[in-house]
Amino acid sequence: MADNQLADWREHALELETEINKVVVGQQRPVRLITTAIFARGHVLLEGDVGVGKTTLLRAFTRGIGGGYERIEGTIDLMPNDLVYHTYLGEDGRPHVDAGPLLRCGENLAVFFFNEINRARPQVHSLLLRVMAERTLSAFNKEHHFPHMLVFADRNQVEKEETFEIPSAARDRFMMEIPIAVPQDAEIMESLMFNTRFHNADKLVEGVKPDVLHFDQLNHMAVVLQDHIQASPTLRRYALDLWLAIKAPHQFGIKVEGIDTSRLVLAGASPRGMSMMLRAARVNAWLNGREAILPEDIHAVFHETIAHRLVFSPVYEMRRTEIARELLTNTIAAVAAP
Amino acid sequence: MKKLLLLLLLAVTPALADMTPAEDLPQDSRVKISVANPDRNVGFTVGDILERTVTLEVKKPYQLVKTSLPIVGYERRWKNQPTGIVLSRIGVDETSGGDTNRYVITLAYQIFTNNVVAKPATLPGEVIKFSAEGKQFDYRVPSWNFRISPIATYGQVIVEKDMSPFRGPFLMDDSRHQLALKACLAVFALSLVGLLYVLGVNTWLPRMGGPFAKAYRELRKLPADDEGLKKAVVRVHEALNKTAGSTVFNATGLLESKPGFLPVTAGLDQFFKLSRHVFFEPTAPHGLDQAPMAWLRQFCLACRNCERGMK
Numbered sequence: 001m002a003d004n005q006l007a008d009w010r011e012h013a014l015e016l017e018t019e020i021n022k023v024v025v026g027q028q029r030p031v032r033l034i035t036t037a038i039f040a041r042g043h044v045l046l047e048g049d050v051g052v053g054k055t056t057l058l059r060a061f062t063r064g065i066g067g068g069y070e071r072i073e074g075t076i077d078l079m080p081n082d083l084v085y086h087t088y089l090g091e092d093g094r095p096h097v098d099a100g101p102l103l104r105c106g107e108n109l110a111v112f113f114f115n116e117i118n119r120a121r122p123q124v125h126s127l128l129l130r131v132m133a134e135r136t137l138s139a140f141n142k143e144h145h146f147p148h149m150l151v152f153a154d155r156n157q158v159e160k161e162e163t164f165e166i167p168s169a170a171r172d173r174f175m176m177e178i179p180i181a182v183p184q185d186a187e188i189m190e191s192l193m194f195n196t197r198f199h200n201a202d203k204l205v206e207g208v209k210p211d212v213l214h215f216d217q218l219n220h221m222a223v224v225l226q227d228h229i230q231a232s233p234t235l236r237r238y239a240l241d242l243w244l245a246i247k248a249p250h251q252f253g254i255k256v257e258g259i260d261t262s263r264l265v266l267a268g269a270s271p272r273g274m275s276m277m278l279r280a281a282r283v284n285a286w287l288n289g290r291e292a293i294l295p296e297d298i299h300a301v302f303h304e305t306i307a308h309r310l311v312f313s314p315v316y317e318m319r320r321t322e323i324a325r326e327l328l329t330n331t332i333a334a335v336a337a338p
Numbered sequence: 339m340k341k342l343l344l345l346l347l348l349a350v351t352p353a354l355a356d357m358t359p360a361e362d363l364p365q366d367s368r369v370k371i372s373v374a375n376p377d378r379n380v381g382f383t384v385g386d387i388l389e390r391t392v393t394l395e396v397k398k399p400y401q402l403v404k405t406s407l408p409i410v411g412y413e414r415r416w417k418n419q420p421t422g423i424v425l426s427r428i429g430v431d432e433t434s435g436g437d438t439n440r441y442v443i444t445l446a447y448q449i450f451t452n453n454v455v456a457k458p459a460t461l462p463g464e465v466i467k468f469s470a471e472g473k474q475f476d477y478r479v480p481s482w483n484f485r486i487s488p489i490a491t492y493g494q495v496i497v498e499k500d501m502s503p504f505r506g507p508f509l510m511d512d513s514r515h516q517l518a519l520k521a522c523l524a525v526f527a528l529s530l531v532g533l534l535y536v537l538g539v540n541t542w543l544p545r546m547g548g549p550f551a552k553a554y555r556e557l558r559k560l561p562a563d564d565e566g567l568k569k570a571v572v573r574v575h576e577a578l579n580k581t582a583g584s585t586v587f588n589a590t591g592l593l594e595s596k597p598g599f600l601p602v603t604a605g606l607d608q609f610f611k612l613s614r615h616v617f618f619e620p621t622a623p624h625g626l627d628q629a630p631m632a633w634l635r636q637f638c639l640a641c642r643n644c645e646r647g648m649k
Contacts, residue, residue, distance in 0.1 A: 230619075232617060232618045232619070232620075234617040234618060235617075235618055290619060290622070291619060291621060291622075292618050292619035292621075292622070293618070294614060294618050294619070295587055295618075296587060296588070299587070332585065333584035333585055334584065334585065335585060336575065336576070336579055336585050337585065337587075337617075338571070338572050338575060338613075338617050
């Protein structure tokens, strides 16, 4: 029964990918990773410059999975209550209170997009982190639940003025940090400039077939999927070795050019981070039609699920993106399986 | 400069001593002569026998007058004193050819004199007669000078004043040093052999120590059961990782750094399928139509051949 259900859902997942790739071109890998995060039920941090299509990508996914989509812009004066409600004087001259972006869709909220999260204050981060971890919110003397919500946050790594760095505890709540870059293919770049189809994002998103998946069934599917995809003892040992190697790279002979690896890592991946990596790896195995995780499945999500969790010595923090990439690449190259 | 000339003289003298130079030989249009003397002209002492060979070619019809040859046992005198050089043997070999008669005369002289210091002496010049049709002429074989050495040194010898060109410099005794050198060389050679043994365990031949060569030797000893197969797959993984210099997870990972393994691309893909089946997903088919262990050995052998550049 579960086998048939999984095969059926896999077809739908691949169909969703196809639909998204039709409207967001040249982003196959981010699309695959977001699909993975959706089925692994993990929140996602998007990293990329402005105007590369992050919002369009998320709206396209929301249309494909159904459910509510809400978005808020991170600003320095944004306060936590702005996420919950907003007040205004109505035409009748009386004050009114409306639900904020978090509450507006109720339990049907499927995607909550926090644009430029690092421009918001830590108080806002704090609220959002609770919502992400518990998928509940107390407001108006009531406990609100968001069982199907996935948070997608975006941060611009280039601009640092008037921003608040997301603390490591907050970064750790995100399953993945996915880089969204400008496509390198010249043909695609030209098409993005001259093809008028890409100029109207609303119309473009309408091109995605709606409700390919059912957002309210994803939690159940995720449980079935995680129970079904196996991890052999060899794979478990390999994942453990990877974890240990990230914590103490010098002990595994892992080198990063120009850096003393014995002083590089202050904190490696957390247990939550490693479990999220394995959840994502299981989904990747399933999307590739396998019933067990292979090392390749871990590799497919390794950078995106681990890099943002690492805490480096302050002297290396400014170069964390490139150092993390080299460290993790060399970790994969150094740890044998079997 | 004098020393240099002396050394030069010493060097060339023995070489010249064995043949008397042609210009020193008597000139006669009827006779052609060559003389082979002893190969050195010093270092003889009482009792030594010196041999010289005289070859004479005389034009026909002249022939050697045998009675003119020196008599064995005859001792020459010089200033009415016996010279101490006695002819102890003589031999004549006679051949005839063309327009000449050829005589090879072997003369052996024995020394019967000695002195407390080196003494000049001479093998006497013999006069030989040739005759034909009633005519006769004399031909003189040239003498040959040499030195007779004393048997023992007489009195105190001051080396600095005894600069005889007939004796080389006294040499220091280096036998102990030579022995020590030979012993050191022997120890060094033994150490090299030991080092070769340590470094060359199972790798005596070139390329015998490659990762796949070692893996193949181990695979041949492993049993064909499940446990043996697991060990074998791990061993081949280790060889792949060592060859590539990093962990290899697919054929591309190896071929990018080692294109010499291109001939086994299909085998590499098959190996990773087998590895997946053994270690990660037992339900996934390994796709082999023969026993996995036998195939793995063949694959490892093919990789070893690639490693050796044989394919």
